[in-house]
Amino acid sequence: MTPKQRNTLIVSGMGFALVLPFIVSNPSHQNYLILVLMFAQIGVAWNILGGYVGQVSLGHVAFFGIGAYTSTVLLVSVGLSPWIGMLIGGVVAAFFGLLIGWICFRFKGHYFTMATIAVAEILQVLFTNWEGVGGAVGLYVPLDQQGWWAMVFNSKLPYYYIALGLFTVTLLANWAIEKSFLGYYFRAIKDDPEAARSLGVSLTDYKLVAIAISSFFAALGGSFYAQKELFIDPGSVLVTSLSIKMSLVTILGGIGSLFGPLVGSVLLTGIEEATRQILGGSGMGIDLIIYATIIIAVAIYYPTGILGWAKRFLRRGKKAEDGA
Amino acid sequence: MNKLLVVDKLGKHFGGIVANEDISFHLDAGQIVGLIGPNGAGKTTLFNCIAGFYPPSEGTIRFLGNDITGMPSPKMAHMGIARTFQIVRSFGSMTVLENVMVGAMLRNKSVSIAHERASDELEFCGLSSRASVPASDLTVAEQRRLEVARALATEPHLLLLDEMMAGLTPSEVQEAVGLVKTIQKRGIACLIVEHVMEGIMPIADHMIVLDYGRKIAEGTPAEISCDPVVLAAYLGE
Numbered sequence: 001m002t003p004k005q006r007n008t009l010i011v012s013g014m015g016f017a018l019v020l021p022f023i024v025s026n027p028s029h030q031n032y033l034i035l036v037l038m039f040a041q042i043g044v045a046w047n048i049l050g051g052y053v054g055q056v057s058l059g060h061v062a063f064f065g066i067g068a069y070t071s072t073v074l075l076v077s078v079g080l081s082p083w084i085g086m087l088i089g090g091v092v093a094a095f096f097g098l099l100i101g102w103i104c105f106r107f108k109g110h111y112f113t114m115a116t117i118a119v120a121e122i123l124q125v126l127f128t129n130w131e132g133v134g135g136a137v138g139l140y141v142p143l144d145q146q147g148w149w150a151m152v153f154n155s156k157l158p159y160y161y162i163a164l165g166l167f168t169v170t171l172l173a174n175w176a177i178e179k180s181f182l183g184y185y186f187r188a189i190k191d192d193p194e195a196a197r198s199l200g201v202s203l204t205d206y207k208l209v210a211i212a213i214s215s216f217f218a219a220l221g222g223s224f225y226a227q228k229e230l231f232i233d234p235g236s237v238l239v240t241s242l243s244i245k246m247s248l249v250t251i252l253g254g255i256g257s258l259f260g261p262l263v264g265s266v267l268l269t270g271i272e273e274a275t276r277q278i279l280g281g282s283g284m285g286i287d288l289i290i291y292a293t294i295i296i297a298v299a300i301y302y303p304t305g306i307l308g309w310a311k312r313f314l315r316r317g318k319k320a321e322d323g324a
Numbered sequence: 325m326n327k328l329l330v331v332d333k334l335g336k337h338f339g340g341i342v343a344n345e346d347i348s349f350h351l352d353a354g355q356i357v358g359l360i361g362p363n364g365a366g367k368t369t370l371f372n373c374i375a376g377f378y379p380p381s382e383g384t385i386r387f388l389g390n391d392i393t394g395m396p397s398p399k400m401a402h403m404g405i406a407r408t409f410q411i412v413r414s415f416g417s418m419t420v421l422e423n424v425m426v427g428a429m430l431r432n433k434s435v436s437i438a439h440e441r442a443s444d445e446l447e448f449c450g451l452s453s454r455a456s457v458p459a460s461d462l463t464v465a466e467q468r469r470l471e472v473a474r475a476l477a478t479e480p481h482l483l484l485l486d487e488m489m490a491g492l493t494p495s496e497v498q499e500a501v502g503l504v505k506t507i508q509k510r511g512i513a514c515l516i517v518e519h520v521m522e523g524i525m526p527i528a529d530h531m532i533v534l535d536y537g538r539k540i541a542e543g544t545p546a547e548i549s550c551d552p553v554v555l556a557a558y559l560g561e
Binding site: 179180181184185187188190191192194195196197198199200201202203256 | 375377396397398401402406407409413414415416417418422425426427429430433434435438474475478
């Protein structure tokens with residue numbers, strides 16, 4: 001794909017995303033679109049650390065949860081607008097990420113992943129027993145104020161555009177990182193840490209940079225989720241399955257690639273919603289079986305994800321053309 | 325002559341195993357020094373201590389007058405010591421050019437400047453035609469030259485080359501010899517661990533011979549090639 005073709009694709013994709021909710025007017029379908037964008041956004045956030053630097057975290061829900069709790073607690077207690085609460089939540093999560101990274105980057109490979117799971121589990125237990133932030137009961141977003149400042153709406157439409165905006169901002173940040181020296185250093189660390197060190201790259205320093213950025217953006221997703229659902233508790237914003245989903249949308253779509261999480265989210269959220277609707281609440285977990293089968297198939301046949309497969313497919317097509 | 329690298333009474337133990345003991349030598353700016361010895365003589369251990377891959381157990385290493393003993397390898401790179409690896413370690417998901425850009429970013433974080441610097445180094449190492457190829461697609465000889473280009477891009481004063489000629493064909497060895505000579509012309513000193521004698525003997529200004537973790541001889545290539553101690557170590561008595 002030439003840069004010009006790619007730009008055309010991105011601009012038309014953006015245009016399409018802007019008019020999409022007018023084509024899809026059914027609120028439950030609009031809700032699906034919001035979920036796709038939300039999971040794509042936190043997937044991009046996860047990808048910065050997991051995909052580019054290769055530090056697979058399965059405890060990223062901790063940052064998501066910190067974002068959700070920070071903005072909601074600030075809204076409930078002092079009436080602070082979630083827009084500001086969201087940014088504060090991002091900063092708090094980034095500092096928490098630095099602390100976790102400072103401890104957990106001592107562990108290599110799988111041990112790092114296990115340590116992140118432990119951190120998220122601890123946080124979930126902690127919040128469940130912390131009465132000051134609602135404990136196991138959770139927190140409700142007050143509904144007395146509505147509109148843009150309070151980020152509370154009656155219709156799905158504004159949520160869709162906020163999700164789209166957040167996704168775009170996160171994607172732009174990721175793009176800027178990819179184009180800068182950080183992108184090169186991140187990939188070097190993932191490919192061969194010892195060689196990267198020999199070229200003057202301090203592994204700990206750059207892994208900390210990555211986790212701070214990654215957790216900041218994951219927290220923004222958490223604050224958004226709280227405003228969309230109007231209710232949070234440890235079982236919804238600090239649950240392990242959410243950590244897994246962040247990584248899955250990325251791995252499925254294409255790990256370490258800019259648009260991988262979006263592709264993965266469209267598919268994964270799509271499968272989830274479709275199986276749930278077709279099989280209903282009585283699906284008895286059949287949706288999860290289908291879900292798992294697809295993930296296993298991708299892992300076996302397309303380890304570079306759907307985007308990696310598509311790229312190879314396009315290249316092969318081009319070669320065939322050149323040959324003819 | 326100003327001394328670039330001074331190794332003094334260096335020792336390295338792994339538990340009860342002594343890999344290096346009481347090794348002292350120095351290296352002048354712009355000099356090519358060959359480090360040879362039979363298998364298991366402790367060459368790679370010495371090399372890794374100087375490159376900052378592990379801290380020595382005893383002794384000191386001074387570089388440009390600074391004590392750098394036990395400094396981690398990223399700091400060594402900042403000081404001006406670059407290395408290549410015996411078993412090539414290229415960034416497989418990146419192109420040849422991008423690999424070298426990572427090296428160039430040590431001195432300047434601007435991507436466009438790194439791009440320029442990397443292109444120059446690829447030209448210097450004769451890899452320009454392979455710039456946009458994934459690094460994993462290169463032949464062994466090309467990957468070795470890529471490692472050299474990447475190390476040179478960090479603008480070192482001292483280049484540590486770990487068996488860059490192992491497994492190369494005779495003509496590839498000659499190309500590698502030519503490359504080391506042109507590196508020296510740029511004023512960069514080289515410390516070369518090598519098994520391929522026809523590769524190292526013609527270019528080294530000075531040779532250091534290790535056996536059983538100790539320095540057993542040093543001198544010009546001509547001197548050490550007729551040193552009875554060295555011959556005994558290589559051929560056995």
